[in-house]
Amino acid sequence: MEIAFTYRQYRPSALMAAHVECYWTWQGDCPAGRVERLIPGGRVELIFNLGDEVQWLMDGLVLRGTHIMGQRDRLFFCRPQGKVRLFGVRFRPGCFGAFAPTPLHLLLNRLLPAAELLGPGVEEMYQQLWATGSDECRVRLVEEGFCPMLAGTPSSVVQAALDTMRRVEGISVEAMCEQVGWGYKRMERAFLKEVGYTPKGYSRLVRFNKAIRRMDGTTTLTSVGHACGYYDQAHFIKDFSRFAGMTPGQFRPEENPVAELLIRNQAV
Incomplete structure (x- = not known):
């Protein structure tokens, strides 16, 4: 059923x-x-x-x-x-x-x-x-x-960092910190408090979410990985397995309706 x-x-x-x-x-x-x-x-x-x-x-x-x-x-x-x-x-x-x-x-x-x-x-x-x-x-x-x-406002610098990481393909955490004008340690403290991840941990999550949204059956997994900043298949498979519970080759949207629904309706 x-x-x-x-x-x-x-x-x-x-x-x-x-x-x-x-x-x-x-x-x-x-x-x-x-x-x-x-x-x-x-x-x-x-x-x-x-x-x-x-x-x-x-x-x-x-x-x-x-x-x-x-x-x-x-x-x-x-x-x-x-x-x-x-x-x-x-x-x-x-x-x-x-x-x-x-x-x-x-x-x-x-x-x-x-x-x-x-x-x-x-x-x-x-x-x-x-x-x-x-x-x-x-x-x-x-x-x-x-x-x-409503008792506070998010940090404008952290919000700019989040936007940069989601919007700019392949940007490194170091480049993001330089772009918004904060050092990594300061950014890490702010991220843990306001976002709940380290900047590097959040970057991995964003990269995975960009990759899974590109997997439309018309593009090879190798091309998807390269487009999202995975420079070898081992790292792509490792992140995908952690976040999706299976390898990229095993994932079938039709077999995972709730996951597929979130992919279609939730922004990166």
Whole structure:
């Protein structure tokens, strides 16, 4: 039995757009026992579970209520079942700290109750979302709840560094630091606090995400690797295996619908 689901994204308001990439919904009926893989994309996500439980296989956690999924540097597996009804907030890289003061490196590969970071108000928000019938109304409720939480602004230098790494093909971390005017150690401290990775770790993740989006079946894997800055296949395979759980040659989008959905809908 195949999974049948719908995924939609909603744009944030002008006030929230500097911090929130999108709001999203995932709804479907999942057969028991099916396992989905979620490749890392470098973002923190707030997830409201409005349906049946979802089990996260990396540590046996069961998702009920509201959770924060920290940014990741490895593949996650989950086992949804029954009626899946998820509503999420995807924060822009380096922007979650505007709502919570926790250093982001402490959230790496973590899944934890949202109230631990955002306070009890997020559970009241969950109850409101559960009782609301439309996704558009849920977006408005979340934005109304988050506006008072906004207590900071991301570092403009870190944001410029992130933009450079995503936009400029093949740029080295050293060249990026020189371009924005900070030394590596200073950038590393700021990245760990605001982004949750070292600059080199984030660069590896960006390179992988660029590569997997180029794998459209019309270009050789060797060409994809070279275009994304992998100068030998061994490094390409090593990173791909860490982030996707298989080699580039083994990856089939049609066999990984949730991963493929994120690839199509989430920017690098």
